[in-house]
Amino acid sequence: MAVTRWLRRHSFCLSRRKRSLLLKLTVVALASFLFCEFLIYYLVIFWCRWPEVGTPAPGKRGPVLKAMFLADTHLLGEITGHWLDKLRREWQMERAFQTALWLLQPEVVFILGDVFDEGKWSSSKAWEEEMARFRQMFRHPGHVQLKVVAGNHDIGFHYEMSPYKVRRFEEVFSSDRLFSWKGVNFVMVNSVALEGDGCGICSEVEAELTEVSRRLNCSREQVPGSGQCAGGQQLPASAPILLQHYPLYRASDANCSGEDAAPPEERNIPFQEKYDVLSREASQKLLWWFRPRLILSGHTHSACEVLHRGGVPEISVPSFSWRNRNNPSFIMGSFTPRDHALSKCFLPLEGTVLSTYCAAAGLLVVLTFARLECLTSPFLSVWTLLRMHMAR
Numbered sequence: 532m533a534v535t536r537w538l539r540r541h542s543f544c545l546s547r548r549k550r551s552l553l554l555k556l557t558v559v560a561l562a563s564f565l566f567c568e569f570l571i572y573y574l575v576i577f578w579c580r581w582p583e584v585g586t587p588a589p590g591k592r593g594p595v596l597k598a599m600f601l602a603d604t605h606l607l608g609e610i611t612g613h614w615l616d617k618l619r620r621e622w623q624m625e626r627a628f629q630t631a632l633w634l635l636q637p638e639v640v641f642i643l644g645d646v647f648d649e650g651k652w653s654s655s656k657a658w659e660e661e662m663a664r665f666r667q668m669f670r671h672p673g674h675v676q677l678k679v680v681a682g683n684h685d686i687g688f689h690y691e692m693s694p695y696k697v698r699r700f701e702e703v704f705s706s707d708r709l710f711s712w713k714g715v716n717f718v719m720v721n722s723v724a725l726e727g728d729g730c731g732i733c734s735e736v737e738a739e740l741t742e743v744s745r746r747l748n749c750s751r752e753q754v755p756g757s758g759q760c761a762g763g764q765q766l767p768a769s770a771p772i773l774l775q776h777y778p779l780y781r782a783s784d785a786n787c788s789g790e791d792a793a794p795p796e797e798r799n800i801p802f803q804e805k806y807d808v809l810s811r812e813a814s815q816k817l818l819w820w821f822r823p824r825l826i827l828s829g830h831t832h833s834a835c836e837v838l839h840r841g842g843v844p845e846i847s848v849p850s851f852s853w854r855n856r857n858n859p860s861f862i863m864g865s866f867t868p869r870d871h872a873l874s875k876c877f878l879p880l881e882g883t884v885l886s887t888y889c890a891a892a893g894l895l896v897v898l899t900f901a902r903l904e905c906l907t908s909p910f911l912s913v914w915t916l917l918r919m920h921m922a923r
């Protein structure tokens with residue numbers, strides 16, 4: 532009788548302990564998932580701040596345009612992309628982008644090319660699927676503008692580029708070369724077409740760029756009614772910001788520094804013109820046509836700051852995808868017609884996410900083993916009790 536009572540009491544305790552263990556395991560697993568997949572983006576991006584533009588005289592501060600720049604998202608395609616890699620990277624970028632939109636409230640977002648990894652090969656069906664995923668990831672409210680410049684992975688390198696691929700890209704992302712807002716001019720360059728060999732697409736792009744350059748120069752020289760500058764809509768009299776995928780010519784990344792610059796072993800590898808960077812000739816043309824105050828580019832996946840002829844700064848924006856780096860980032864820019872200031876916003880380190888998951892897995896194992904020891908001890912006690920009873 533005593534044994535039955537004891538067994539009943541212990542079986543009740545046992546199921547209570549099992550339930551408690553299960554509850555603890557669920558809480559740890561859920562908490563680590565919520566932290567790594569949602570909270571960490573808020574915790575990290577929360578600390579990013581819009582940079583202050585200059586110090587204008589009191590009462591003279593005009594409107595400031597807040598722009599976000601990211602590059603090389605490389606949404607994976609159906610040919611080389613593994614579904615798990617695709618799922619993981621796209622989820623990370625979607626969370627980072629949506630959190631940044633919510634916390635930082637930019638007015639315009641620029642993506643500096645290579646939005647897709649396989650845009651250069653995609654069939655029309657695959658392109659539609661990739662576009663649907665892009666729209667889902669980079670969804671944004673109507674008051675936020677999203678502008679995209681073409682990269683070599685979107686329309687192909689010069690030798691792979693075709694009017695069909697360019698048209699397909701521009702039908703979705705617009706073919707406008709100029710974007711003016713709050714007195715600030717942005718020129719969006721199709722840098723893949725600056726090969727300089729007179730190909731059909733190259734000639735068209737060059738003609739469009741020279742026309743934009745003429746209009747910008749007219750607005751800056753304040754002679755709108757005379758000669759070449761007669762007619763047409765007047766643009767803000769402000770030096771433009773060039774946005775493009777390929778960087779202007781530089782010999783290598785040897786002079787680049789910072790935590791997200793190219794790794795030391797890669798920095799001295801010479802860049803190939805028209806492949807890694809624009810040709811010297813195309814770079815000089817852009818500087819001469821536009822006399823920009825700032826250039827932002829992508830393609831290298833690493834950060835760099837370069838000072839070109841005439842003191843024009845160029846910022847290489849690192850890749851936004853964790854597939855390309857452990858510490859992706861984006862640039863935040865505050866712009867007025869005469870001034871600008873930039874800052875960088877780093878996204879969560881992939882290493883932190885992996886460490887958190889490993890720590891959580893370790894904790895789950897410890898909890899399970901600790902409980903298993905407790906769960907097995909009542910069985911041992913029952914066995915001892917039975918042996919004592921039989922011996923009597």
Ligand SMILES: [Zn+2]
Nearest residue numbers: 645682683830
């Ligand atoms: Zn590229």
